[in-house]
Amino acid sequence: MKPLSPALILALGLTTIASYAQLTPLEKKIAANVDKHNTEAMALWKEVVNINSGTMNFEGVRKVANVFQAKLDALGLTTRWIDGAPFQRAGHLVAEHKGKAGKKTILLIGHLDTVFEPSSPFQEFKQLNDTTVSGPGVADMKGGDVIIIQALQALKDAGVLKDLNIIVYLCGDEENSGEPLALARRDLIEAARTADIALGFEDGDGRFETATIARRSSTDWQLTVKGVPAHSSQIFTDKIGAGAIYEASRIVYTFYETLSKEPNLTFNPGMILGGTDVKHTADQNLGTAFGKSNVVAQDATVTGDIRAMSPEQLKKAQETMQAIVAKHLPQTQATLVFGEGYPPLAPTPGNYTLLETFNKVSLDLNLGPVRAVNPRDAGAADISFTSGYVDMAMDGIKVRSAGGHTIHETADPRTLPLQTKRAAVLLHRIGK
Structure with a gap:
């Protein structure tokens, strides 16, 4: 990779180690180590991105896990593989490091899989220029996984990893969760019960x-x-009523009319099928419908998702939706079922405290301030399963990126060492 120009250095806020005025000598040593090993970090990033690990490519997910497992073993962590057969996925990689008794336990969360299966045309890591690399999962989230490895390496080389209590949890099915979800996330929840602080490296x-x-x-x-199916000439009569499609339409529109103004709450109907004969294959998110314009629809199926900011908001929205469903149009019946899902990660005081600490680390590294992401701008992630178990949690320790989940996914390689420095110094400070 070409050296950064002075203009780019200024734009990103990079400075020499000597100018980190607010860092301790040990923290300066940690930051310097990150720069020393950045070529290795880039090579590791390229290696894992070039291994296809679409969620359903179990062999590929395991190959990526093997690469990271070797790195974690070399760092002195105790690793184990959780077989995913019980929840129909490849599995998860877990590594633990026991430090000094009484110190806080820090859970580091990443994932091994991507949305790009072997059938995708997007399969290769490419460096497009000084500021851009592309590849499947380059940001989501193999860049974050590399940050975990390199931050721990810097801490070990500085002689401080030995004191830290660390759990690394690299999930193998974040992009397409195994079923039942309670089993697929059981070990992550158990790790959260053990931990005091959770850090996520997801975008x-x-x-x-x-x-x-x-x-x-x-x-x-x-x-x-x-x-009630019948000739269309009989719709709206007392015997036939409104038909399934009218009722489905009423319900979905009333969801929108009643709840769409609720802050940070969204509910999206992603698929609708309706007619005389409806077949829905839920596990493949597809279906078929047959109907005629002169026949009152007998069946309708709508599937979607709901996203909320807190357990209380989710519960209230679900109750409101069920009440709307219960007010049936004439001669119709409807049921609404909520499936398993990712819980919310609420913005607790502890999370704000962790962000303040991270912001101070960034300022001390002369990398600029860090602010909180608007929850509407980020999706669900595995760190949410730590909610209610850890004292504080923060996600989004990642490379700068764009185009996630598409064949246009890119990342800024200049931010890999910068975010690694932030992560390493943060771990050192909160680990104390």
């Missing part, structure tokens, strides 16, 4: 200047509606 809004202290929930729902 938030793609910006280097932000971190995530709140994520909304993500829960699927399915609306199933029944009507």
Whole structure:
């Protein structure tokens, strides 16, 4: 990679180690180590991105895990592989480091899989220029995984890793969760019960200047509606009523009319099927519908998701939606079922305190301030499963990126060592 120009250095706020006036000598040593090993970090980043690990490519997910497992073993962590067969996925990689008794336990969360299966045309890591690399999962989230490894390496080389209590949890099915979800996330929740602080290295809004202290929930729902089939000339009569499609339309529109102004609450109907004969294949998110314009619809199915900022907001919205469903149009019946989902990560006082600490680290490194991501600009992530178990949690310790989940996914390689320095110094400070 070419050296950065003075203009780029100024734009990103890079400075020499000597100018880190607010860092202790040990912290300066940690930061210097990151720069020393950045070529290795770039090589590791390229290596793992070039291994396809689409969620359903179990062999590929395991290969990526093997690469990181070797790195974590070399750092002195005790690693183990959790087989994903019980929840129909590849599995998860977990590593633990026991430091001094009485120190806080810090849980570091990443994931091994991407949305790009072997059938995708997007398969290769490419350096486009000094400021841009592209590749499947280059940001979401193999860049974050590399930050974890390199931050721990810097701490070990500085002689401070030995004192830290660390759990690294690299999930193998973040992009397409295994089922049942309770089993697929059981070990992550157990790790959260053990930990005091959780740090996630998943993308938030793609910006280097932000971190995530709140994520909304993500829960699927399915609306199933029944009507009375008949010749269309008989619709609206007392015997035939409104039909399934009218009832489905009423319900979905009333959801919108009643709840769309609620702050940070969204509910999206992603698919609707309706007609005389409806077949829905839920596990593949597809279906077929047959109907005629002169026949009153007998069935309708709508599927979607709901995202909320807190458990209380989610519960209230679900109750409101169920009440709307219960007010049936004539001669129709409907049921609304909510599935398993990702819980919300509420913006607790502890999370704000952690962000303030991270912001101070960034300022001391002369890398500029860090502000909280707007929860509407970030999706669900595994760190939400730590909610209620840890004292403080923060996500979004990642490379600058754009185009996530598309074949245009890119990242800024200049931010890899910068974010690694932030992470390493943060771990050193909160680990004390």
